[in-house]
Amino acid sequence: MPTQVRVLPITDRAHDYAQEIVDRLRDAGIRAESDYRSEKLGYKIREAQMQKIPYMLVVGDRDIENGTVSVRTRKGDDLGAMTPDAFLGKCLTEIATKTKDI
Numbered sequence: 001m002p003t004q005v006r007v008l009p010i011t012d013r014a015h016d017y018a019q020e021i022v023d024r025l026r027d028a029g030i031r032a033e034s035d036y037r038s039e040k041l042g043y044k045i046r047e048a049q050m051q052k053i054p055y056m057l058v059v060g061d062r063d064i065e066n067g068t069v070s071v072r073t074r075k076g077d078d079l080g081a082m083t084p085d086a087f088l089g090k091c092l093t094e095i096a097t098k099t100k101d102i
Contacts, residue, residue, distance in 0.1 A: 007034040010060035
């Protein structure tokens with residue numbers, strides 16, 4: 001099954017938070033993974049877009065402080081910061097209605 005969401009931590013400090021997000025998404029039935037390689041963020045985003053992964057969640061220090069994720073789509077749209085629960089609700093709604101922002 002293809003990945004629906006890839007979580008991209010900006011720094012090593014964000015790895016634990018990224019894993020929490022992945023676990024929460026997987027618990028809800030979303031196919032999620034994270035990319036812990038120490039590549040540049042732009043490279044990881046381009047790679048995920050080329051692999052046609054619908055959503056990338058970029059997490060950094062500010063996201064950890066605020067309890068948010070920065071959402072980007074495969075088309076390159078930046079949906080801004082939202083809480084993991086808000087993003088999960090959006091995903092589950094899209095899956096239930098079979099619609100995509102993509």
